[in-house]
Amino acid sequence: MANTTNFNWETPDDTDLVKDGAAAIRTLGSAIDTSLVDLKGGTTGQILSKTSNTDMDFTWIANDVGDITAVSAGTGISGGGTSGAITITNDMATTITASGDIVVGTGSGTYDNLPIGTTGQVLTADTTVSPYKVKWATPAGGGKVLQVVSATTTTSTTIASTSYTDTTLTASITPSSATSKILVIFTQTGSHGRTANTSAVGLKLLRDATTIFDIGGGGIQSDYVEAVGSTEIQRRIVISGSYLDSPSTTSATTYKTQGRVYLTTSSGTSTYQQSSTPSSIILMEIGV
DSSP states (O other): OEEOTTTOOEEOOTTOOGGGHHHHHHHHHHHHHHHTGGGSOOOTTOEEEEOSSSTTOEEEEOOOSOSOOOEEOOTTEEEEESSSSOOEEETHHHHOOSTTOEEEEEETTEEEEEOOOOTTOEEEEOTTSTTTSEEEEOOOOTTOEEEEEEEEEOOOEEEOSSSOEEEEEEEEEOOSSTTOEEEEEEEEEEEEEESSSEEEEEEEEEETTEEEEETTTTSSOSEEEEOTTOSOEEEEEEEEEEEEEOOOOSSOEEEEEEEEESOOGGGOEEEESGGGOOEEEEEEEEOO
């Protein structure tokens, strides 16, 4: 007897007697019946699945392919198909072009990337910006103190002139925004006197070369003293003031005080930071 190559089923040899054919056919049929037994049965819609690596070892299972007959691409998606391996692509992957980009709506069913802002900026709603309606912007200060600069001088400075002259009290600040306010607070020490019965001085505050606060109210009498019948007056002074300025710039800005005497006659004179008594100035940037 000979056997088949793949499944080793027994078949008659070419030289077998005819009388042995029926038995050989029964043997072959039984072998085939046994090998194909796993293909028997199943119900409508089931499919064959391998049970193990053994030849002809199958089982019937429910069809898990599903009933999808086509995949169509919607808004923002490309690709699709009705058979085979289907690929779809979301164009969000190409909308984002750099680190920090964010996707914002630009209309009904449309969007675009908004590039990242700069360090410290915040995302702000702005309906005037087309088509995003949002933007990156520096946060509003809202009355917050953004920076503080202070300076002190002890340099004794004598002014014996009716023209305004620097007292050496000065400080500079560079505003971070052109809309910021600068609050100036100062304390000026000094003295003035005459060999007469009256003495007066004027003091004012300047931003660069511009007078912004005349403590004498447009005159020169920021401090005035009179002693009827006296032949000489000497007076120690401390003049303090504050002023909220709007420099409207982001360039370095200098604030300083200047003083002058009311009269130079009768040895009229004034001295600031006399005996090295300190004068001070504080500049505060206020966000608006």
